[in-house]
Amino acid sequence: MFGLGLPLLSRTMLKRGTIAMKTTQMPVSNRANSIAPSSTLAITARVRQMKEEGRDVIGFGAGEPDFATPDRISDAAIQALRSGMTRYVPVPGTPQAREAVAEKLREENGIDCSAEHVVISNGGKFSLYLAFQAIVNPGDEVLMPTPAWVSYKPMIELAGGTLVEIPTTADANFLATPEQFDAAITPKTRAIVLNSPSNPCGTMYDPDAMRAICDVLARHDHVTLISDEIYERLIYGARTHLSPGSIDFMRDRTVTINGLSKAFAATGWRVGYACAPGHDGAIAKAMGKMQSQMTSSVTAFTLPALVVALEQCQGEVAAMREVFEQRAKLMYDAVSTWPGVTCAPPMGAFYVFPDISAAFGSSTADGRHIASAGDFAAALLDDTGVAVVPGDDFLGCGPHHIRLSFALDEDSIVTGCQRIGAWMDALVGMGESGS
Numbered sequence: 001m002f003g004l005g006l007p008l009l010s011r012t013m014l015k016r017g018t019i020a021m022k023t024t025q026m027p028v029s030n031r032a033n034s035i036a037p038s039s040t041l042a043i044t045a046r047v048r049q050m051k052e053e054g055r056d057v058i059g060f061g062a063g064e065p066d067f068a069t070p071d072r073i074s075d076a077a078i079q080a081l082r083s084g085m086t087r088y089v090p091v092p093g094t095p096q097a098r099e100a101v102a103e104k105l106r107e108e109n110g111i112d113c114s115a116e117h118v119v120i121s122n123g124g125k126f127s128l129y130l131a132f133q134a135i136v137n138p139g140d141e142v143l144m145p146t147p148a149w150v151s152y153k154p155m156i157e158l159a160g161g162t163l164v165e166i167p168t169t170a171d172a173n174f175l176a177t178p179e180q181f182d183a184a185i186t187p188k189t190r191a192i193v194l195n196s197p198s199n200p201c202g203t204m205y206d207p208d209a210m211r212a213i214c215d216v217l218a219r220h221d222h223v224t225l226i227s228d229e230i231y232e233r234l235i236y237g238a239r240t241h242l243s244p245g246s247i248d249f250m251r252d253r254t255v256t257i258n259g260l261s262k263a264f265a266a267t268g269w270r271v272g273y274a275c276a277p278g279h280d281g282a283i284a285k286a287m288g289k290m291q292s293q294m295t296s297s298v299t300a301f302t303l304p305a306l307v308v309a310l311e312q313c314q315g316e317v318a319a320m321r322e323v324f325e326q327r328a329k330l331m332y333d334a335v336s337t338w339p340g341v342t343c344a345p346p347m348g349a350f351y352v353f354p355d356i357s358a359a360f361g362s363s364t365a366d367g368r369h370i371a372s373a374g375d376f377a378a379a380l381l382d383d384t385g386v387a388v389v390p391g392d393d394f395l396g397c398g399p400h401h402i403r404l405s406f407a408l409d410e411d412s413i414v415t416g417c418q419r420i421g422a423w424m425d426a427l428v429g430m431g432e433s434g435s
């Protein structure tokens with residue numbers, strides 16, 4: 001459909017300009033056309049625009065902490081900038097920064113690794129992109145429990161892979177079982193993606209569940225595990241996080257992804273990292289090689305700040321986590337009062353992912369029909385100024401859900417949730433569709 005290339009066109013036609021319309025209509029590749037823009041970033045942009053227009057908006061859409069980056073981290077970057085750290089640095093990061101990451105992963109996560117296994121990239125997002133590019137060949141299958149974060153599927157497909165979903169349910173807290181993994185793995189399975197705690201579900205695997213999944217992988221040694229641990233520091237209650245890369249037989253088969261964005265309230269810094277100790281760091285080397293042709297290193301003066309974040313900011317991270325924990329409770333209690341809505345309890349990250357499908361088949365007071373999470377979110381935003389993310393793009397049972405971030409102040413959480421509850425109460429024909 002997009003194959004009409006310039007070489008096929010005659011010079012005469014070009015000169016006459018007869019094909020001007022066609023060429024300007026098709027300026028992009030099939031690859032670029034094949035992926036959708038990030039729906040979560042689109043909601044954030046819409047809320048920002050509405051606020052700029054002076055509208056009273058409460059945004060539950062943003063996937064980023066509302067805190068400022070701790071001063072200590074910013075000061076380290078400013079100092080590095082002032083002292084002249086403005087030139088190219090090694091592609092995977094300075095030796096000091098890579099060692100700080102390796103030390104963090106050894107000490108906090110129990111992963112047996114060293115600096116040469118670490119690649120620092122422009123956000124965990126680019127670390128993930130490079131990991132898929134480094135691991136997946138065209139035709140390979142990549143397994144992933146769904147609902148899942150919106151960017152994995154396009155990244156897998158950009159690497160030529162095929163996503164194979166492992167569907168989970170709200171009743172099971174959106175956690176896949178070892179049996180499901182065992183049944184889904186085939187000779188074509190190249191990798192598995194685990195994101196614990198999860199965006200968008202807000203739930204996580206406890207250490208026993210993680211070990212049980214890894215026990216399955218022990219029987220399938222052609223499969224690499226990509227463990228996205230970006231929310232690892234934001235977990236609630238008495239829960240603990242287990243990095244699968246710390247299990248001895250998984251060390252060589254796990255790529256661990258993390259970064260500054262979520263735990264250190266540093267989403268705009270664009271600093272993420274990957275650690276792949278297996279096979280003498282072969283995957284890390286491949287990722288570094290590709291990064292050398294794409295972005296080179298991250299911004300040089302963020303690297304000393306990364307070291308400070310990992311080595312000195314435990315207190316700041318703990319304080320932010322505590323606030324998130326209080327908000328998680330507030331949010332869960334509020335969501336639980338909405339008519340016909342069920343919600344898994346938030347265990348980690350800063351999201352709740354309630355099932356709002358009881359509203360499907362209903363209508364707003366002025367007659368707009370609600371048949372999907374997208375309809376729900378659009379009508380809600382129009383009527384109440386409250387922005388949520390429809391779950392459609394999160395795959396699996398996602399289309400029955402909306403995602404709400406609790407990375408906003410308590411007053412906004414209470415007011416926003418009250419507005420949603422009252423708006424749902426006023427829907428005509430709620431719960432009559434049986435969906």
Ligand SMILES: Cc1ncc(COP(=O)(O)O)c(C=O)c1O
Binds near residue numbers: 123126228258259
């Ligand atoms: C599950 C998950 N992984 C990775 C990322 C990437 O974060 P960043 O690129 O800001 O480090 C995000 C960001 O929203 C996320 O939710």
